[in-house]
Amino acid sequence: MVSSPPIRLPKTLRVTDEQFSDFVVANPDLRLERTATGELIVMPPTGSESGNYNFELNTDLGIWNRQAQRGKAFDSSTGFRLPNGATRSPDSAWVTNERWEKLTPQQRKGFAPLCPDFVLELASETDNLDxxxxxxxxxxxxxxxxxxxxxxxxxxxxxxxxxxxxxxLQSPTSVSEETVLPGFTLNLRTIFGT
Structure with a gap:
C-alpha cells in the first residue's frame, strides 16, 4: 500500500478559483476553504467533543428542515462560493427553496454560487475566535x-x-429566530449542559 506524502503549504498560499477547484478534486479528503483574496485554508478535523456537538446541531436543523420543507440544509463538508469570491464551509447552513431552485443542476453539484440564508459556526477548542x-x-x-x-x-x-x-446571549438553553427559520428552535442543553 502506497501512502500519500504529507501536505506542506506555505503560511499563505493564494490560488485562483480554478486552481482551488482543481486542488479540491485532487484532495477529496481535505476540508478546504478559500478567502475572497484567494488564500487557501486547510482546516483540520475537529476533536471528538466538537464533532459530537456539530452532529447534535445538524440533527436539530435537519429534523426541522425535513418537517418544515422550506429549504435545503447542509453540513460542514459543503462549500459555498460567496459573491465576494470566497469559498466557505460553515458548520451548518440553510438555503430557502426559492433561492435553491434558481440554481442550475450544475451549480447545485459544485460549490453553490450563493451565500446561505442561515449559517452556524461552532467554535472548537483550537479555533481562533477573531x-x-x-x-x-x-x-x-x-x-x-x-x-x-x-x-x-x-x-x-x-x-x-x-x-x-x-x-x-449568555448560557441560553435554546436559540430561535422566527423571521428566517420559522418554527426552528436549536437546543443548546447538550452543548452548554444547562
Missing amino acids: TLRQKMHEYIGNGCRLGWLIIPKTKQVEVYRPEQAPEV
Missing part, C-alpha cells in the same frame, strides 16, 4: 440573513444579522 467572527461578518456582508456563532467554552451564542451589531 477569525470566526470575521467569517460571520463575511457571511452577513455577502447576503446571509442570520448567523449563530456558538462558543461552548464561554457558553455564549453570538447572533449576527444584517445591519445590526452582534447580539451576545
